[in-house]
Amino acid sequence: MPHSPASWSLESLNEFESENIINEDPVTHSLVLLGSFPDPDKSKARIKAIVRVERTALATSDAGRLFGVDSLLKRVKIEGSTDIYTWLFAWLGEDRERDLKINIICPATEVHIRKYTKQQQIMVHETPKLYESHVKPYITSFPPSRTQWVENILTGVSEQDKILYKSSDFVILPDMKWDLTTVSSLYLVALVQDRSIRSLRDLNKKHVNILKSIKKQAATVVKRKWGLGDGSLRMYIHYQPSYYIFHVHIVNVNFEGGLLGMTVGQAHLLDDIISLLELDPSDGPSTFQKMTLTYGLGEQHGLYDKLRHCYDHVDLIDG
Incomplete structure (x- = not known):
């Protein structure tokens, strides 16, 4: 061993020579490095070693010190802003890499507060009948103010310098x-301009071409800008989505973070959706208008109470 457990110090750690990053996990903010330390006995040139570096979690005790007169933050930079949403990067020291990404919603409504509050879930079996009687009216009444930030992007008011395609x-x-x-x-x-597509339920065979175009252009963008090749992306659609302007999530296939909403009961793969729509007849109800959709729903969601009470009415669940 290059050092005994008791002899590790900053000086001895600085003797590590990194050769490769053999793993990284953006969810745990960790890197695993392959490299070597010098052999204290000089019998070998270097001794192979693996070093895993992980950023520690934010301490709840520091919550009151993140902002204010005695703030832990030393520098921030605004990355973008649209309507009530702003996001920034922050540094805990002047000579550091950026430490934190901060998202701000201001003003935050009661709906926002409910959405971001930790909550229990139930599994909903949404039949076409349940959709028509309870879910569709909820979607239709969704306040335009909740999607103003999306409208700003689609109409060219904001975020135009960020657009990749x-x-x-x-x-x-x-x-x-x-x-x-x-x-x-x-x-x-990918944000779709056709406002008549509010969710998965509105898709039919005529939308196959636009879905295929999203898939093609997303692959082109990431290959050109980041060098990612075929098969490098996971594309999916949420049901229920967090807002009812149709959009497709496009994520590096190697990122498996649970926070990205890729769980069963929420995410539907774009390729699978395209395949199902291609099997649809040219007219009449589409697959997604006829099928029962099963998904998790948090207790703070606007649909929660409506759908939970429906379990007392078997004709709506099984109809």
Whole structure:
């Protein structure tokens, strides 16, 4: 061993020579490095070693010191802003890499507060009948103010310098959850101009071409800008989505973070959706208008109470 357990110090750690990054995990903010330390006995030139570096979690005790007169933050930089949403990067010291990504919603409504509060879930079996009687009215009544930030992007009011691809049908740009740097956690979103598509339920065979175009252009963008080849992307659609302007999530396939909403009962792969729509007849109800959709729903969601009470009415669940 290059050092006994008790002899490790900053000086001895600095003797490590890194050769390769053999793993990285953006979820745990960790890197695994392969390299070597000098052999204290000089019998070997270097001794192979693996060093894993992980950023520690934010301490709840520091919450009150993140902002204010005695703030832990030493520098911030605004990365983007649209309507009520702003996101920044922050540094805990002047000579450091950026430490934190901060998203701000201001003013935050009661709906926002409910959405971001930790919550229990139920599994919903949404039949076409349940959709028509309860879910569709909820979607139709969704306040326009909740999607004003999306409208600003689609109408050219904001975020135009971030757009990676633009056509009359859709735009592709980085999702606000991505740090814009770590390619292994790359996260883009395609926003569709057709406001008549509110969710998965509205898709039919005539939308196959636009879905295929999103798939093609997303692959072209990431290959040109980040050198990612075929099969490097996971593209999916949420049901229920967090907002009802149709959009497709585009994520590096190697990023498996649970926070990205890729769980069963929420995410539907774009390729699978295209395949199902291609099997649809040219007219009549589409697959997604006829099928029962099963998904998890948090207790703070606006649909939660409506759908939970429906379990007392078997005709709506089984109809």
